[in-house]
Amino acid sequence: MADVLLCAIVGITVCVLILLYDLYKSLYKVPKVTDFPKKPVTPIDKDSATDYEVAIVGAGPAGATCGYFLAKAGRKCLVLEKKKFPRDKFCGDAVCKTAIEILDEMGLYEQLVKDNKAKIADCGGMVSPSGLSYIGRSKEMMGRIPAAIAIKRTHLDESIAMAARGAGADLKEECSVEGVELDKKTGMWTIRLLNDDRVFRCKLLVCADGATSKLASTLGIVKTPPDSQCSRAYVEGGTHKFKADGVVFYNRDILPGYAALFKHPNDELNLCVYLIPGNPKVVPEDLPKWHEFMMKQDSHISRALGTDYKIEKMRPASLRLGGIPQSWDDQLIIVGDAAGMIDPMTGEGIHHAMEGGKIAAGFLSECLDHGNYSKEVMEVWHKLWMNKFGSDYKWSMWMCQLVYRCPMLLDASTAAVIRKGDEFLVKWADIMTGRVPKLHLLKPEFSIVIAYELMRLSFKRLTGQRTVPTTVVSDNLKKD
Numbered sequence: 001m002a003d004v005l006l007c008a009i010v011g012i013t014v015c016v017l018i019l020l021y022d023l024y025k026s027l028y029k030v031p032k033v034t035d036f037p038k039k040p041v042t043p044i045d046k047d048s049a050t051d052y053e054v055a056i057v058g059a060g061p062a063g064a065t066c067g068y069f070l071a072k073a074g075r076k077c078l079v080l081e082k083k084k085f086p087r088d089k090f091c092g093d094a095v096c097k098t099a100i101e102i103l104d105e106m107g108l109y110e111q112l113v114k115d116n117k118a119k120i121a122d123c124g125g126m127v128s129p130s131g132l133s134y135i136g137r138s139k140e141m142m143g144r145i146p147a148a149i150a151i152k153r154t155h156l157d158e159s160i161a162m163a164a165r166g167a168g169a170d171l172k173e174e175c176s177v178e179g180v181e182l183d184k185k186t187g188m189w190t191i192r193l194l195n196d197d198r199v200f201r202c203k204l205l206v207c208a209d210g211a212t213s214k215l216a217s218t219l220g221i222v223k224t225p226p227d228s229q230c231s232r233a234y235v236e237g238g239t240h241k242f243k244a245d246g247v248v249f250y251n252r253d254i255l256p257g258y259a260a261l262f263k264h265p266n267d268e269l270n271l272c273v274y275l276i277p278g279n280p281k282v283v284p285e286d287l288p289k290w291h292e293f294m295m296k297q298d299s300h301i302s303r304a305l306g307t308d309y310k311i312e313k314m315r316p317a318s319l320r321l322g323g324i325p326q327s328w329d330d331q332l333i334i335v336g337d338a339a340g341m342i343d344p345m346t347g348e349g350i351h352h353a354m355e356g357g358k359i360a361a362g363f364l365s366e367c368l369d370h371g372n373y374s375k376e377v378m379e380v381w382h383k384l385w386m387n388k389f390g391s392d393y394k395w396s397m398w399m400c401q402l403v404y405r406c407p408m409l410l411d412a413s414t415a416a417v418i419r420k421g422d423e424f425l426v427k428w429a430d431i432m433t434g435r436v437p438k439l440h441l442l443k444p445e446f447s448i449v450i451a452y453e454l455m456r457l458s459f460k461r462l463t464g465q466r467t468v469p470t471t472v473v474s475d476n477l478k479k480d
């Protein structure tokens with residue numbers, strides 16, 4: 001009786017805490033640009049070949065999305081990209097719902113699927129550290145916009161960048177920004193390029209140059225290197241045995257990191273190993289070793305790859321996780337990976353780069369109308385994205401520590417998915433991709449079933465029974 005009462009008190013306390021948190025989030029009002037003094041607006045010469053209202057450095061998902069929405073708002077905007085499209089970017093190529101919705105708003109999503117560049121990830125799931133796995137279906141449940149698609153970055157980034165150009169942004173490729181200076185007298189940034197004599201000027205500068213955040217580091221705003229590394233290796237279509245569209249593999253040895261397999265339209269696979277900070281035995285410098293380990297020693301991945309798979313050389317790239325403490329300065333904001341807009345729980349950031357880029361465009365447009373680009377106003381940008389999705393990163397970091405110390409939590413979560421089925425998997429995915437705050441995992445609909453499975457698995461362990469690796473396939477998949 002006392003136990004039941006204790007559980008009820010804990011349950012009610014948790015619900016009240018979540019309600020208070022949600023209430024705080026809904027009541028917390030980010031200051032508006034118009035709360036600050038209005039300043040005279042000096043128009044930019046529309047015909048000038050050098051002067052812009054906004055210049056964006058980097059045309060990845062963050063910079064190009066920002067350029068697209070600025071151009072749509074009628075702003076004179078320059079997007080400088082050091083490479084020429086189509087260009088590759090080492091990535092897991094998994095693009096989740098928030099990003100797909102923005103691609104749809106840009107009119108790109110359906111065309112990418114029609115052109116066989118994007119594959120809808122309908123059939124997918126997870127494998128827990130003890131080998132419990134669930135493969136479910138989500139497409140029917142999700143409606144027109146799926147939970148995720150797989151698309152190569154050569155296609156995705158080119159299509160967003162070209163959409164930005166189509167909307168009226170001045171996209172200049174093969175323009176590597178070497179340095180920038182703010183002239184306080186004229187209130188204009190001067191932008192210099194590498195091995196190129198052209199010089200551009202702008203009122204507002206956006207650093208969207210990726211995880212290394214070189215420009216903001218040179219300006220002294222970003223003070224730390226990226227936090228970690230992730231690998232990518234393509235597996236030739238037709239050479240593997242992977243049946244699903246996308247699966248996440250949690251292996252005890254690399255927690256809180258994980259590996260993922262995602263399938264492209266041509267049956268090609270992308271194998272990524274995400275090293276997430278928090279495990280002292282797993283350091284970014286050892287990425288090649290861990291990539292090899294997951295590929296060869298993880299029995300689930302080995303089974304998915306089969307014996308005759310043809311895989312390319314592993315390619316590493318940096319991850320800046322969990323948001324930087326300052327993403328603004330005088331007449332400047334930082335967006336996307338450069339600002340650490342990657343969820344530490346997943347290592348994924350395309351959706352937040354795009355969502356950040358879109359929010360940034362709206363914010364900068366308001367600043368331009370108001371004529372005030374002071375540091376105090378620019379700080380509003382940081383509050384905007386922290387309020388929208390960035391504040392959740394601290395819970396992700398906390399969860400990373402939790403699953404590293406208690407991998408059984410992932411077993412229990414997978415067992416809960418097995419028990420509850422596709423609907424639960426979709427809700428789990430919403431939490432993992434930041435559509436729903438991580439704190440919602442404490443809601444009874446999740447916490448009770450996960451706690452029950454945790455107790456069941458703990459009891460088994462205490463009584464010396466092994467957790468038998470089990471794969472459960474959703475009833476919706478069995479129908480086909």
Ligand SMILES: Cc1cc2nc3c(=O)[nH]c(=O)nc-3n(C[C@H](O)[C@H](O)[C@H](O)COP(=O)(O)OP(=O)(O)OC[C@H]3O[C@@H](n4cnc5c(N)ncnc54)[C@H](O)[C@@H]3O)c2cc1C
Nearest residue numbers: 058060061062082091092094177210317336337348349350
């Ligand atoms: C191996 C790996 C796997 C990943 N897997 C996933 C995944 O499956 N799903 C997901 O959502 N996220 C994933 N991520 C994260 C994702 O790649 C990033 O969050 C996303 O690319 C961020 O976009 P961005 O525009 O901020 O930066 P980027 O995509 O890095 O774009 C930055 C752009 O700036 C340009 N640039 C840099 N310097 C200059 C300069 N000086 N002048 C001009 N241009 C410049 C670059 O050429 C580049 O085009 C992964 C990351 C890694 C490393």
